Amino acid sequence: xxxxxxxxxxxxxxxxxxxxxxxxxxxxxxxxxxxxxxxxxxxxxxxxxxxxxxxxxxxxxxxxxxxxxxxxxxxxxxxxxxxxxxxxxxxxxxxxxxxxxxxxxxxxxxxxxxxxxxxxxxxxxxxxxxxxxxxxxxxxxxxxxxxxxxxxxxxxxxxxxxxxxxxxxxxxxxxxxxxxxxxxxxxxxxxxxxxxxxxxxxxxxxxxxxxxxxxxxxxxxxxxxxxxxxxxxxxxxxxxxxxxxxxxxxxxxxxxxxxxxxxxxxxxxxxxxxxxxxxxxxxxxxxxxxxxxxxxxxxxxxxxxxxxxxxxxxxxxxxxxxxxxxxxxxxxxxxx
Amino acid sequence: xxxxxxxxxxxxxxxxxxxxxxxxxxxxxxxxxxxxxxxxxxxxxxxxxxxxxxxxxxxxxxxxxxxxxxxxxxxxxxxxxxxxxxxxxxxxxxxxxxxxxxxxxxxxxxxxxxxxxxxxxxxxxxxxxxxxxxxxxxxxxxxxxxxxxxxxxxxxxxxxxxxxxxxxxxxxxxxxxxxxxxxxxxxxxxxxxxxxxxxxxxxxxxxxxxxxxxxxxxxxxxxxxxxxxxxxxxxxxxxxxxxxxxxxxxxxxxxxxxxxxxxxxxxxxxxxxxxxxxxxxxxxxxxxxxxxxxxxxxxxxxxxxxxxxxxxxxxxxxxxxxxxxxxxxxxxxxxx
Numbered sequence: 001x002x003x004x005x006x007x008x009x010x011x012x013x014x015x016x017x018x019x020x021x022x023x024x025x026x027x028x029x030x031x032x033x034x035x036x037x038x039x040x041x042x043x044x045x046x047x048x049x050x051x052x053x054x055x056x057x058x059x060x061x062x063x064x065x066x067x068x069x070x071x072x073x074x075x076x077x078x079x080x081x082x083x084x085x086x087x088x089x090x091x092x093x094x095x096x097x098x099x100x101x102x103x104x105x106x107x108x109x110x111x112x113x114x115x116x117x118x119x120x121x122x123x124x125x126x127x128x129x130x131x132x133x134x135x136x137x138x139x140x141x142x143x144x145x146x147x148x149x150x151x152x153x154x155x156x157x158x159x160x161x162x163x164x165x166x167x168x169x170x171x172x173x174x175x176x177x178x179x180x181x182x183x184x185x186x187x188x189x190x191x192x193x194x195x196x197x198x199x200x201x202x203x204x205x206x207x208x209x210x211x212x213x214x215x216x217x218x219x220x221x222x223x224x225x226x227x228x229x230x231x232x233x234x235x236x237x238x239x240x241x242x243x244x245x246x247x248x249x250x251x252x253x254x255x256x257x258x259x260x261x262x263x264x265x266x267x268x269x270x271x272x273x274x275x276x277x278x279x280x281x282x283x284x285x286x287x288x289x290x291x292x293x294x295x296x297x298x299x300x301x302x303x304x305x306x307x308x309x310x311x312x313x314x315x316x317x318x319x320x321x322x323x324x325x326x327x328x329x330x331x332x333x334x335x336x
Numbered sequence: 337x338x339x340x341x342x343x344x345x346x347x348x349x350x351x352x353x354x355x356x357x358x359x360x361x362x363x364x365x366x367x368x369x370x371x372x373x374x375x376x377x378x379x380x381x382x383x384x385x386x387x388x389x390x391x392x393x394x395x396x397x398x399x400x401x402x403x404x405x406x407x408x409x410x411x412x413x414x415x416x417x418x419x420x421x422x423x424x425x426x427x428x429x430x431x432x433x434x435x436x437x438x439x440x441x442x443x444x445x446x447x448x449x450x451x452x453x454x455x456x457x458x459x460x461x462x463x464x465x466x467x468x469x470x471x472x473x474x475x476x477x478x479x480x481x482x483x484x485x486x487x488x489x490x491x492x493x494x495x496x497x498x499x500x501x502x503x504x505x506x507x508x509x510x511x512x513x514x515x516x517x518x519x520x521x522x523x524x525x526x527x528x529x530x531x532x533x534x535x536x537x538x539x540x541x542x543x544x545x546x547x548x549x550x551x552x553x554x555x556x557x558x559x560x561x562x563x564x565x566x567x568x569x570x571x572x573x574x575x576x577x578x579x580x581x582x583x584x585x586x587x588x589x590x591x592x593x594x595x596x597x598x599x600x601x602x603x604x605x606x607x608x609x610x611x612x613x614x615x616x617x618x619x620x621x622x623x624x625x626x627x628x629x630x631x632x633x634x635x636x637x638x639x640x641x642x643x644x645x646x647x648x649x650x651x652x653x654x655x656x657x658x659x660x661x662x663x664x665x666x667x668x669x670x671x672x
Contacts (some may be wrong), residue, residue, distance in 0.1 A: 033488060088383075153367055209582075237367050
């Protein structure tokens with residue numbers, strides 16, 4: 001078996017990773033200690049690091065191409081929310097054992113597909129053995145025209161609240177993966193279930209929405225820890241509150257079916273993580289232009305509520321009754 | 337006990353990490369999704385990521401202040417070797433359990449001390465739970481005047497080879513930590529042993545040498561995987577070879593004593609990792625000026641050999657006999 005494994009770091013980097021850096025001269029072919037980035041004059045850099053770990057953010061036997069996609073997507077999603085154009089990423093890859101060549105080839109293939117989809121290049125990184133689970137720590141760097149990054153802390157009372165795409169698919173997708181009988185019990189069709197699972201495995205960063213956000217949004221962030229928690233963060237940072245209508249939340253047919261069968265699953269829609277959609281606050285006067293620009297960019301956006309001065313976040317059901325408090329979002333450190 | 341643990345990410349970031357970002361406005365108080373960096377006009381950015389993992393790069397019960405220092409130092413060391421001035425870093429912290437407040441306070445204290453020593457600021461990051469060991473993935477960003485990064489692949493036949501500091505201390509320090517009777521057997525004094533252990537725990541990135549490298553060096557890299565392996569990498573990348581004299585290697589008194597007692601430990605000097613000293617190749621005509629600038633910067637540098645056109649690396653003992661081949665440096669994937 002040992003000839004199917006990669007037995008040196010130089011082989012791993014040279015054979016599988018260097019081709020991913022071929023499009024970026026500053027990567028120096030991954031043959032130097034560091035990468036070199038010449039910033040575009042007049043631009044500022046937007047930076048983010050968000051690692052994913054086996055057993056936490058993905059399952060160990062997931063398709064390595066999906067793992068690679070997700071590792072990059074969760075980071076690029078933040079750049080998109082800030083209105084930034086992705087440029088390069090660095091990747092620290094910690095592997096529990098010398099990887100099989102087939103596994104690594106598939107992982108690199110997934111990264112390549114994601115890179116092309118997001119318009120970003122590998123610039124550098126490091127590979128290590130770890131006594132723990134597979135861990136992929138990616139740092140992404142994007143650019144915005146100077147002074148134009150869309151902040152989180154700048155939402156204002158009266159702003160309209162928007163989200164991109166649909167909410168709750170990833171949580172449902174994970175639940176479907178962990179419970180093979182769930183789809184049938186919830187009356188979810190095969191295609192719908194595949195859609196939900198795909199949304200968990202391959203979240204789609206809304207890179208195409210970046211320019212519309214830069215042009216119109218007063219504040220924005222991506223939804224990684226659930227709408228309620230992340231909206232709460234935006235509101236706290238901005239010193240405002242929010243009112244969101246459950247009836248206005250954009251839902252896929254899979255999630256609508258799940259809610260029809262088990263209404264309590266609404267908590268997974270508002271409080272589960274991994275959506276990687278964008279939450280934006282913008283002046284109501286900018287709504288029409290934002291919607292038009294989003295449509296031109298090919299990204300669905302939905303108005304879900306408004307920013308208030310009350311410093312509280314209310315998520316109201318169809319009767320205007322706030323959802324009961326409870327688990328309000330994903331926190332890696334809170335006891336469950 | 338639970339009130340001694342940190343139970344939310346927001347507490348962990350706000351209480352322990354945000355103060356480390358106070359000196360860098362683009363960190364936005366760690367309250368936004370991303371950090372924002374305005375590059376200095378006329379400069380290029382130099383980027384590196386190198387994670388450290390418990391059980392691989394440090395021991396789980398190490399002082400958290402030492403772990404923090406090392407996590408930052410191993411990355412800043414690369415910037416120094418490239419002639420770059422450190423600016424900011426992002427940190428992805430994966431913790432096996434909700435950390436004790438005392439542990440986290442000590443970790444943050446160590447980071448703060450290292451930041452001030454290296455002239456760098458925390459700009460952003462992420463905290464996560466992991467089912468594995470503690471892992472700290474830091475990405476550092478430094479700056480060089482455009483076009484002035486010191487490369488690895490540009491050494492030329494005839495160049496003089498230099499290293500900073502002394503070699504082999506970290507390997508000896510680790511050995512002393514793992515075998516409490518070793519110091520006495522090797523005749524190493526208490527102070528010498530403490531020095532060697534300190535070099536393992538708190539490697540010192542040669543930030544002060546960056547300008548001299550930028551001014552004089554043709555090629556440089558930091559030594560993280562052992563002199564033979566890293567020198568081999570520089571030579572392969574540059575299409576050259578090298579000849580190094582063991583008698584010329586700079587050694588601490590602790591290592592000299594270890595070699596006197598057990599001459600075979602020379603392999604730990606030339607082939608063990610974690611030195612985090614700088615290897616530089618420069619024109620012999622630049623030697624005098626480089627040595628003078630290094631001295632002004634307060635960093636010892638020692639000429640250890642020369643670059644050859646032979647495409648082979650020879651490490652010669654006092655009789656001019658090459659050290660026997662064998663394990664030639666640290667590789668995370670090679671069978672041991």
